[in-house]
Each structure stands twice: as structure tokens, then as C-alpha cells.
Amino acid sequence: VATLRIHHPEELWTAIRTLAVRGAPAIGVAAAYGMVLAARDLPPDSQSAQLITALHAAGDYLKSSRPTAVNLEWAVNRMRQTANAHRGIGVRQLQIRLLDEAHAIHAEDVAMCLAIGRHGVSFMRPGIGVLTHCNAGALATSDHGTALAIFYEAQRRAIPFQVFADETRPLLQGARLTAWELAASGIDVTLICDSMAGLVMQQKKVGLVIVGADRIAANGDTANKIGTYSVAQLAAAHKIPFIVAAPASTFDLALATGAAIPIEERPGEEITQVPGPVPHRTAPAGIQTYNPAFDVTPAALITALVTDRGIISPVNEAGIRARITA
């Protein structure tokens, strides 16, 4: 485990862009602290109005680091609202208030993950095999994770189960993070290549899929790591429940459907090289590439949304609005 010390918003922007900090809730919490850093990076004798102007600019800047996870935007907006609501209290007091708000966002994230685990554990029948894609665990949140919080809760309740972790090309979050995190926690985890998901379903080794989310539109369409849509199609073909676990901060009720979710495109080198300290090229030099980092799974393929506020099933706009705006 590496500790990254970040002192200025520019360092945080780079950490998010390069995935040193990644996973939708973790990006949101980090952005909240990034706004605290921006509020400190002011010339001496600045006034509250200058702080608020600086925060607006810093928020836009931090949001430009990665476009898909709405948690980033959500946290930035909440920090801006906090500043606006307390603009009369003086710069030093406002800086303290912003730090308190970032701490609150951080603590709420931990609580939301635990609540997701408690709600989602109802899907964990003893002896079940569960497939997950990417990493929606402690390394993607403040702690416990979203999809993986359900596994940790099942472990606490001594429910026996087995996890199949997709390696998650191109950046291998499943191999590098999920497999490591679950094994370190003593959970029975088996690593597979993404292309093996269909076979393990056909062989009935898997009876449930649980994934996280980066942004969920008002109708339940869900953006998550590239490859999630393929897994959802496979789960539907094998009549296996497909569950999305996410906190309220991952819902974007301003978007009617997933068609409007911005999908990040990343450099082609991520798919022409195996990642690592010394990247190793696996494709012809100069080959054309297309590297979208996320895809959108239509709500119709999602059996249930497990949120910190309870389970939404069937997945539709009325059910989502009743839980998430309540």
C-alpha cells in the first residue's frame, strides 16, 4: 500500500487523471479535500469573496480530471454550496468550515458503504458463486467498497461464498486490486480473464453478478467500467441476477437516460501495452486504437440497484426517485 501526500489541487488533478486515486466514491471524497486545498492556496489577506471565486475555478478544474463518475461533480458542488452558504464568516472560519464538510463527506461515504453491505447481503445465498468486474471495494471508496461491501458483510455473517474476479482489461483493476483486496481479507476469490465470464456462467459456477457504478441516470441506466455491459448481457442470457451497488452520490437524476452520460476515452497505450512499472508492448507499433474507459448497461438488464437507502427493484425511474430524492 502506498501513501500519496497531496498538497495542491494540481497534484490531486494528476492523481485522479492517472488513476492513482480511482473509483467513483474515492474520487468524490478526494475532490472534497481538493477543494479544501484550493481554499488554502490563497494570497495572504484574501477576502471571502476571493475564496469563493477561487473555489469555483478549482471546482471546474478538478471536474475536468475525469468526466464519467458523477461523485466528483457531486462533491465539488456540495463544497461550493457550503462556501456560498457561509460566505459571511471570514476566510479563516470558512476554511475550517470547508474542512469540516470534507470530513463529513468522507465519514458519510464510509457509512453509505456499510449500509450497502447490510442491504445487499440478502442476495448472498450460502454456497453462491458471485462474479464481479473492476474494483468496487475499499480501494475505490473511503472504506469497505460498494459491491465488495456486500461480500464483507456476508463474511461477517459467516455466509460461505466464492468470488470470481474479472481481471478487467485494460488496466487490470480486477487483477491488481479486487483479487488482492479480497484475498487479503480472507475471501475465497478466483481470478479469471474477462473473456471467461461466459464460460463460468455456463458451467454454473456463478449464480449472481455484483458490480459498482460510476453514474446512474434517472431511469437506472448505469455507467461502469468498460466490459460491464458485456457481463450484464451474459448474465441475462444465463438468467443470473445482475446487481449494481452504489451510494446515493452516484445517481445523476438530472440525466433522463444513460445516453447522456459522458464516457471517458483514454490513451491508446493503455491497450497496446501491459501496465506495470516497465510497460511491455503487446500490439504493433502505430496500430489504431479505441479505448473507452466505461460503458452503459441499460436498466432493463439490471435486476436490482443496492443503495445505502435500500434496494430498488424493479429498476425504473419511479423506484429510483422514491428512494434517492426521499
Ligand code: MRU
Ligand atoms: O477507471 P476506474 O478504476 O476509476 O473505474 C472504476 C469503476 O468502474 C468502479 O466500478 C466504479 O467506480 C465503482 S467504485 C465503488
